Amino acid sequence: MQNSQLRPSPITPTVDFDARGMQHGHLRLPYSRDDSAWGSVMIPICVIANGEGPTALMTGANHGDEYEGPAALFELAQTLDPARVNGRVIIVPALNYPAFRAGTRTSPIDRGNLNRSFPGCPDGTVTEKIADFVTRHLVPLADIVLDFHSGGKTLDFLPYAAAHELPDKAQETRCFAAVAAFAAPYSMKMLEIDAVGMLDTTVEEMGKVFVTTELGGAGTASARSIEIARRGSSNLLHHAGILKGAPDLRPTRWLDMPSSDCFTFAEDDGLIAFTRDLGEPVKKNDTIARVYHLGRTGLAPIDYRAAMDGVLAARHVPGLIKAGDCLSVIATITENT
């Protein structure tokens, strides 16, 4: 992934990644614009280091409208005692910072979707410059990477931590062991619609342990979903040996997305009326939702049916849907622990 032909990153960290103790600073990315000729994007970063243990990189708001990660990580940066740390914790609570400030999935500067911009480019857009810095300067420091996601403003998920099937089965086993240690109410073997450009793929191709999440959504976070994020990030630090003691393990239900049949996409615009809620079982051919025509009465709604047995793991929000939107995700329960 690392290309020596690339020019240096324009991002300047105000923290020293080799220093001990706790540092709060920024990744300063020059961004010249109308209201600030020599201005910068200032991405908050916290580095906590002590002892000789491994390094964890923890990131939130890779998509700017997903809030469990930022809520847990701003708190962790406030509360983690360096004296308890054996190793290094690098916390970036709001990775796509312009998108986070705007409350949008993509950046208002360049419409960049950070998690489709990896490995990035040092002389590309602002979003591509952030991705490039993460790829070439943050991930190489890390042994384990946790990247928080949830559904944003247009999806809502059962709360789960996830990893992917990988060609290197020893690495895959390490990733799923970390998912188990996160101990969300659900744990997923995740299938991506399109893995190109994702941080996930970049980290996995570097041979690191990678855990992602989907912890809720609908453009907000609940007390419950924030608590899952808080416990999960602490658990991963215990699992990695950076914090002493065992993870606070809770029961989890293991889910699988065995094929692309798990995704349903809308083929119509309309009002969506779900007939199942998240976590409820569905059988193949059951109606999951009805989409009503918006403009007149007397037209039959379009029924959307499950293509497989399972539980409803994700659904569209808010109440109106457009052709092409992801309407639902069904997952199969493989095991309870």
Ligand SMILES: [Zn+2]
């Ligand atoms: Zn996301």
